[in-house]
Amino acid sequence: MPSIATIGRASTDGDPWPPPIPPDASEEERLARLEREREAQKVSDGIDRAISIEKEQRKKQNGVKLLLLGQAESGKSTVLKNFQLRFAPKTFQAEAELWRPIIHLNLVRSVNFILDLLSSERPSSPPPSTSLSSEPDNLRRIQFSLRPLKQVEDSLTKRISGSLFLPVVSGDELKEFPRYHPAKASEVSVRSGSGWMGFMKLRRPADSSPGRSAQDKTEDEQNRRILEACVDDIQALWRAKEVQYRLAEREISLVHQPGFFLEDVERISKQSYVPTSQDILRARVKTIGPEEHRIPMDTGVFPPGPEGKHWIIYDVGGSRSQRAKWAQFFDDSTSPFAFGPRHAFNQVLAEDATVNRLADSFKLWKMICSNKLLASVDLILFLNKTDILESNLDSGVQFRKYVPNYKERPNDAKHVSRYLLDVFTAMHNQSTPKKRKVHTHLTCAIVSSLLVQEVILVKTLAQTNIL
Structure with a gap:
């Protein structure tokens, strides 16, 4: 973009600009004219410097x-x-605590996916071993005892995205985001630009965190207590032969999916749990739409x-x-x-x-x-x-x-x-x-x-x- 000074040096028809001082101008008029031109030049030079500085700053920011x-x-x-x-690494470690709700939600969604699978249609063929027949009563008890995890999932989803539901998507996109997809059962979805991590910083469980209400803190503690109380039943559910049979029948491999934490449930459900670097790498949160990440x-x-x-x-x-x-x-x-x-x-x-x-x-x-x-x-x-x-x-x-x-x-x-x-x-x-x-x-x-x-x-x- 040319500067004001550059624009002022020529007119569209080739005549010089600004026009020369009229020959009959008085000395006072001439001096005033020169002073105005000097001031205009200062303004133009200042704009040029500002543009140059802005370009340099933008270059650094890029x-x-x-x-x-x-x-x-x-x-x-x-x-x-x-x-x-x-x-x-300093920023990464400082934000480790923010990943705990994501990891817990990955875990809870895996459990709820299995519960949905068990409550859906029966297997297309009978299990290969009659040993499974001794499990139904215990499995029904486990299913009942894990029902509070639906509430935990809704609570964590609302905490992370600010809504109980997936971000608003078009009709075509909606087909891609059912509540539980067999290929990505534990996946958490947020809309791009939602700033979920910044949103979470305002809702950290520390008492001194600004914007953190007593209700938020109580809800967070309640979710963690429920999860800790469900550890044994979650482990029993994952080990159940009927569960493994139903997953194999549908060719669903939860172990190989991002966000799989069913084999770490005891460790990550402790009240003192802080996500490790490896946990964060394994955690799964999907952004719907393009996202820009600035990493200093x-x-x-x-x-x-x-x-x-x-x-x-x-x-x-x-x-x-x-x-x-x-x-x-x-x-x-x-x-x-x-x-x-x-x-x-x-x-x-x-x-x-x-x-x-x-x-x-x-x-x-x-x-x-x-x-x-x-x-x-x-x-x-x-x-x-x-x-x-x-x-x-x-x-x-x-x-x-x-x-x-x-x-x-x-x-x-x-x-x-x-x-x-x-x-x-x-x-x-x-x-x-x-x-x-x-x-x-x-x-x-x-x-x-x-x-x-x-x-x-x-x-x-x-x-x-x-x-």
Whole structure:
């Protein structure tokens, strides 16, 4: 944008501006005119300086921009949390307590999903063992004793989102968000821009927290007491043979879903519980719609990040109804991270049971590679969830049944991963508008040590000149 001074130096017809002082002007008029011009120049120079300062501040505020692209459940949230843990550890640890209601809600939703499953239609075939027949009375007692967890779920949902219900969505989106989805039973959903973490800060259980009413505090304590009192019955429910049979019959694997805490119920239900870093990485809260995350880089991080800088990470949402919004985030100053969940070769999209998730990942990758707005930036591809892929293949699931082109190659994670890596690489080479680097990494959904994830992040960011 040109300055006022620049605009004032020429008129549209080529005559000079401002016009020269009339030759018959008095000395007093001439001096007054020159003084006005000097004042105008000062104003113009001040505006130019303000614009320059604003541009510099905006440049600093922009920080390092990253874009997370991929399906829902592809591992984007885990990498985002790893960024927070790696580059802003003080902030990450300070916010650990805010994740406790999310983790409790993940747990409670898993339990209530099982209770709904048990109260729905009976199995399509009788259990293979008559030993299950001794369980019904005890299971009915457990179901009755766990009924208060419905109240706990409603209370926690209201506390996190400010509403008893999911955020308002369109008719098309509503199909994607039933109360309990078999593929994501424990998932918590919030609308983008809702600022759930900021909302939670105002409702922390500390007595001194501003905006924290006595009713809120009492309700929080009541929820925790109910959860602690239900520990034994939750454990018994999860161990029940009929529950495991019903889940297996429907091919539902709660263990492999994000937000699974049924095997940690005793630990996380204690009154003294504070979420660990690993708990936060495993917790699941889904944002409906694009979300911007600003992560300041703490000082003292090793190796150090750029001092005074911060990350701006865009998680644009992976469900099909949200992908039309991706393009507005594409530009040559943003580094895109693409995610391909390798374990999903035998799964379908939650919003469309006719679409295979691996086929959809290929389609998304081709779209990213061919986009001209991203033609000048390196791509970073995470082929994620190695652990779940290994578990699926070890259980006897045949990869070639879902990917016929795999043919007679060995049915193990090493060879399947190599095949997928070759396919993704070939698709990039065929689709990219011009030659560039693709940084590919095979990663785990959740690793017991964060060192591996940290090494991958730092190495990748250094290779792409982001860090």
